[in-house]
Amino acid sequence: MMREFRNPVGDDYDRVIVQLDDWWGGRNMQVRLPRLWFDHFSDTSFVVEEDGAITAFLIGFLSSVHRNEAYIHFVGVDPKRRDQGLGRGLYERFFALAAERGRQAVGDAFMDGLPVHTGFHGPGEDRVVFRRKISSRDVQGPGQLGP
Numbered sequence: 001m002m003r004e005f006r007n008p009v010g011d012d013y014d015r016v017i018v019q020l021d022d023w024w025g026g027r028n029m030q031v032r033l034p035r036l037w038f039d040h041f042s043d044t045s046f047v048v049e050e051d052g053a054i055t056a057f058l059i060g061f062l063s064s065v066h067r068n069e070a071y072i073h074f075v076g077v078d079p080k081r082r083d084q085g086l087g088r089g090l091y092e093r094f095f096a097l098a099a100e101r102g103r104q105a106v107g108d109a110f111m112d113g114l115p116v117h118t119g120f121h122g123p124g125e126d127r128v129v130f131r132r133k134i135s136s137r138d139v140q141g142p143g144q145l146g147p
Protein backbone atom coordinates (compact mmCIF):
# COMPACT_ATOMS: atom_id res chain seq x y z
CA MET A 1 0.00 0.00 0.00
CA MET A 2 1.16 3.53 -0.80
CA ARG A 3 0.83 5.75 2.28
CA GLU A 4 1.80 9.39 2.53
CA PHE A 5 1.61 11.85 5.44
CA ARG A 6 1.68 15.39 4.03
CA ASN A 7 0.34 18.90 4.49
CA PRO A 8 -3.08 19.55 2.93
CA VAL A 9 -3.02 21.03 -0.58
CA GLY A 10 -5.37 21.78 -3.48
CA ASP A 11 -8.75 20.11 -3.23
CA ASP A 12 -8.00 18.16 -0.05
CA TYR A 13 -10.66 20.09 1.87
CA ASP A 14 -13.34 18.95 -0.60
CA ARG A 15 -12.10 15.38 -0.36
CA VAL A 16 -12.25 15.41 3.44
CA ILE A 17 -15.50 17.30 3.98
CA VAL A 18 -17.62 14.86 1.96
CA GLN A 19 -16.51 12.04 4.26
CA LEU A 20 -16.56 13.92 7.55
CA ASP A 21 -20.08 13.22 8.86
CA ASP A 22 -19.79 9.54 7.97
CA TRP A 23 -16.53 9.28 9.88
CA TRP A 24 -18.36 10.63 12.97
CA GLY A 25 -21.21 8.14 12.65
CA GLY A 26 -23.59 10.55 10.88
CA ARG A 27 -23.15 13.44 13.33
CA ASN A 28 -23.20 16.88 11.71
CA MET A 29 -19.51 17.77 11.94
CA GLN A 30 -19.17 19.76 8.69
CA VAL A 31 -20.26 22.96 10.42
CA ARG A 32 -17.27 22.65 12.75
CA LEU A 33 -14.75 22.46 9.92
CA PRO A 34 -15.11 25.35 7.48
CA ARG A 35 -12.65 25.59 4.58
CA LEU A 36 -10.63 28.29 6.32
CA TRP A 37 -8.91 25.62 8.41
CA PHE A 38 -7.43 24.05 5.29
CA ASP A 39 -6.67 27.42 3.68
CA HIS A 40 -4.98 29.16 6.61
CA PHE A 41 -3.51 26.37 8.74
CA SER A 42 -2.23 23.95 6.10
CA ASP A 43 1.44 24.30 7.08
CA THR A 44 0.69 22.98 10.59
CA SER A 45 -1.88 20.37 9.55
CA PHE A 46 -1.60 16.92 7.99
CA VAL A 47 -3.57 14.51 5.85
CA VAL A 48 -2.88 10.83 5.26
CA GLU A 49 -3.30 9.65 1.67
CA GLU A 50 -3.44 5.91 1.07
CA ASP A 51 -3.77 4.47 -2.43
CA GLY A 52 -5.34 7.69 -3.70
CA ALA A 53 -7.82 8.15 -0.82
CA ILE A 54 -7.57 10.50 2.14
CA THR A 55 -8.00 8.27 5.17
CA ALA A 56 -7.08 10.58 8.07
CA PHE A 57 -6.30 14.19 8.88
CA LEU A 58 -5.21 16.48 11.71
CA ILE A 59 -5.85 20.22 11.83
CA GLY A 60 -3.51 22.05 14.18
CA PHE A 61 -1.97 25.47 14.64
CA LEU A 62 0.62 27.39 16.60
CA SER A 63 -1.15 29.78 18.96
CA SER A 64 -0.51 33.36 17.91
CA VAL A 65 -1.26 34.60 21.44
CA HIS A 66 0.14 31.88 23.72
CA ARG A 67 3.51 31.80 22.03
CA ASN A 68 4.76 28.62 23.73
CA GLU A 69 1.68 26.58 22.84
CA ALA A 70 0.27 24.69 19.89
CA TYR A 71 -3.30 23.45 19.60
CA ILE A 72 -5.06 20.59 17.82
CA HIS A 73 -8.49 21.55 16.51
CA PHE A 74 -9.60 18.39 14.75
CA VAL A 75 -8.40 14.81 14.22
CA GLY A 76 -10.25 12.19 12.24
CA VAL A 77 -9.47 8.72 10.94
CA ASP A 78 -11.63 6.76 8.47
CA PRO A 79 -13.45 4.15 10.61
CA LYS A 80 -12.17 1.43 8.25
CA ARG A 81 -8.60 2.50 9.02
CA ARG A 82 -8.83 2.96 12.79
CA ASP A 83 -6.68 1.14 15.36
CA GLN A 84 -3.81 0.85 12.90
CA GLY A 85 -1.65 3.70 14.13
CA LEU A 86 -2.76 6.50 11.80
CA GLY A 87 -4.04 8.63 14.68
CA ARG A 88 -0.80 8.11 16.59
CA GLY A 89 1.23 8.95 13.49
CA LEU A 90 -0.66 12.23 13.06
CA TYR A 91 -0.33 13.23 16.72
CA GLU A 92 3.39 12.40 16.77
CA ARG A 93 4.01 14.44 13.63
CA PHE A 94 2.23 17.38 15.19
CA PHE A 95 4.20 17.03 18.46
CA ALA A 96 7.43 16.98 16.41
CA LEU A 97 6.36 20.09 14.51
CA ALA A 98 5.46 21.87 17.76
CA ALA A 99 8.83 20.92 19.26
CA GLU A 100 10.71 22.12 16.18
CA ARG A 101 8.89 25.44 16.33
CA GLY A 102 9.85 25.91 20.00
CA ARG A 103 6.39 25.22 21.50
CA GLN A 104 6.34 23.69 24.98
CA ALA A 105 2.77 22.41 25.16
CA VAL A 106 0.02 21.08 22.90
CA GLY A 107 -3.66 21.45 23.75
CA ASP A 108 -6.63 19.44 22.48
CA ALA A 109 -10.32 19.23 23.37
CA PHE A 110 -12.46 16.13 22.81
CA MET A 111 -16.22 16.15 22.35
CA ASP A 112 -16.79 12.66 23.71
CA GLY A 113 -16.20 11.59 27.27
CA LEU A 114 -16.97 13.17 30.61
CA PRO A 115 -18.06 16.82 30.17
CA VAL A 116 -15.20 18.07 32.34
CA HIS A 117 -15.27 21.59 30.90
CA THR A 118 -18.92 22.63 30.57
CA GLY A 119 -19.40 25.10 27.72
CA PHE A 120 -15.69 25.02 26.80
CA HIS A 121 -16.42 25.83 23.13
CA GLY A 122 -19.64 27.79 23.81
CA PRO A 123 -23.12 26.96 25.14
CA GLY A 124 -23.73 23.21 25.14
CA GLU A 125 -20.26 22.54 23.74
CA ASP A 126 -18.76 20.56 26.61
CA ARG A 127 -15.26 19.12 26.20
CA VAL A 128 -12.62 16.93 27.76
CA VAL A 129 -9.53 19.12 27.55
CA PHE A 130 -5.99 17.77 27.24
CA ARG A 131 -2.65 19.48 27.53
CA ARG A 132 0.59 17.68 26.72
CA LYS A 133 4.03 19.02 27.54
CA ILE A 134 6.45 18.95 24.62
CA SER A 135 10.04 17.82 25.20
CA SER A 136 13.14 17.57 23.03
CA ARG A 137 12.34 13.85 22.52
CA ASP A 138 9.28 14.86 20.48
CA VAL A 139 11.53 16.33 17.78
CA GLN A 140 12.34 12.76 16.67
CA GLY A 141 8.75 12.41 15.51
CA PRO A 142 6.97 9.17 14.65
CA GLY A 143 8.72 5.83 14.83
CA GLN A 144 7.45 2.68 13.21
CA LEU A 145 4.93 4.12 10.74
CA GLY A 146 7.61 5.98 8.81
CA PRO A 147 7.04 8.75 6.27
Ligand SMILES: CC(C)(COP(=O)(O)OP(=O)(O)OC[C@H]1O[C@@H](n2cnc3c(N)ncnc32)[C@H](O)[C@@H]1OP(=O)(O)O)[C@@H](O)C(=O)NCCC(=O)NCCS
Nearest residue numbers: 073074075076077081082083084085086087088089110111
Ligand atom coordinates in the same frame (compact mmCIF):
# COMPACT_ATOMS: atom_id res chain seq x y z
C1 LIG B 1 -9.52 8.98 17.99
C2 LIG B 1 -8.94 8.59 16.61
C3 LIG B 1 -8.39 9.82 15.91
C4 LIG B 1 -7.79 7.58 16.86
O1 LIG B 1 -7.20 7.23 15.60
P1 LIG B 1 -6.65 5.76 15.33
O2 LIG B 1 -5.88 5.78 14.06
O3 LIG B 1 -7.77 4.78 15.42
O4 LIG B 1 -5.69 5.55 16.58
P2 LIG B 1 -4.36 4.66 16.67
O5 LIG B 1 -4.56 3.38 15.93
O6 LIG B 1 -3.18 5.47 16.28
O7 LIG B 1 -4.33 4.39 18.23
C5 LIG B 1 -3.37 5.01 19.08
C6 LIG B 1 -3.66 4.61 20.51
O8 LIG B 1 -4.86 5.27 20.96
C7 LIG B 1 -5.81 4.30 21.40
N1 LIG B 1 -7.11 4.78 20.97
C8 LIG B 1 -7.54 4.95 19.70
N2 LIG B 1 -8.80 5.43 19.70
C9 LIG B 1 -9.17 5.58 20.99
C10 LIG B 1 -10.36 6.04 21.64
N3 LIG B 1 -11.42 6.45 20.94
N4 LIG B 1 -10.38 6.06 22.99
C11 LIG B 1 -9.31 5.64 23.70
N5 LIG B 1 -8.15 5.20 23.14
C12 LIG B 1 -8.09 5.17 21.81
C13 LIG B 1 -5.41 3.01 20.73
O9 LIG B 1 -5.84 1.89 21.48
C14 LIG B 1 -3.90 3.13 20.68
O10 LIG B 1 -3.33 2.76 21.92
P3 LIG B 1 -2.14 1.67 21.97
O11 LIG B 1 -1.09 2.12 21.00
O12 LIG B 1 -1.70 1.72 23.39
O13 LIG B 1 -2.78 0.40 21.56
C15 LIG B 1 -10.00 7.87 15.72
O14 LIG B 1 -10.54 6.81 16.45
C16 LIG B 1 -11.14 8.79 15.27
O15 LIG B 1 -11.07 9.38 14.20
N6 LIG B 1 -12.21 8.88 16.08
C17 LIG B 1 -13.39 9.70 15.75
C18 LIG B 1 -13.06 11.16 15.72
C19 LIG B 1 -12.51 11.69 17.03
O16 LIG B 1 -12.94 11.36 18.13
N7 LIG B 1 -11.48 12.59 16.91
C20 LIG B 1 -10.81 13.21 18.03
C21 LIG B 1 -11.47 14.47 18.51
S1 LIG B 1 -11.48 15.79 17.32
